Amino acid sequence: MGEINRISNFPEVRARLVRSYYRIIESGISPLLFLGITPNAVSAFSLLLSAFSAILYSEGRFFFGGVFLALTGFLDTLDGTIARLTGKTTRFGALLDSTLDRYAEFFIFFGLLIYFRNTPVFFFALFALMGSMMVSYVKARGQSLGKTRSVGLMQRPERFFLLIAGSVLNAPLGFAFPQYPDIAMTATLAVLAVLSNITALRRLYECKKDLESSDG
Secondary structure, rough: OOHHHHHHHHHHHHHHHHHHHHHHHHHHHHHHHHHHHOOOHHHHHHHHHHHHHHHHHHOOHHHHHHHHHHHHHHHHHHHHHHHHHHHOHHHHHHHHHHHHHHHHHHHHHHHHHHOOOOOOOOOHHHHHHHHHHHHHHOOOOOHOOOOOOOOOOOOOHHHHHHHHHHHHHHHHHHHHHHOOOOHHHHHHHHHHHHHHHHHHHHHHHHHHHHHHHHOO
16 A cells, blocks of 8 residues: 555655756756856757767767766756746747757667667667657647646656666676676666556546546
8 A cells, every 4th residue: 555655646756856956956047047048049959969969879888878868858957947037938949849859859769779770679779769759749649639637657857867877877787797788778778668658558548538528
């Protein structure tokens, strides 16, 4: 029963962590707003870093790829914060941010697909990419039909956190298990392949319930 309660409380815990994170970001970025940095410029630079991260992943340099991926994730939250604090939030800005987020995620998985192209892990990366895109698609399509809840464990921040953790741990675990040099990244992609698709299907199911309820 205790385990079930912890799982059911995950969205609330996640929301509290996100609010705390954004409060820290806002307090840190406020003194720098006089520099005139625009949200769209931050979004574009974040995309550039994700492309560089993808190159590193394609070469098997997972640790440094994870470092740049972490920077990309930080900038991805920074652009929205700047927009709110400067009063420059626009609908096009929101659309641009979401579009560049999808490109950034494609870049990362393309790098991994290139590196693992001659191994069975290629299919883990492929299904992880598919699940990640479908999580975002079901949410966007559901919102366009009037359903706005975001459910499921493997949302974009969780996917990025898991990829970063796998990237950083790959080298030490590969050293501990020399017969499996990419054990951490392989496990990470396998988990992403399963959980991201489960999240997409769960969102689809919740959309079905909400839309049927609203249809009466």
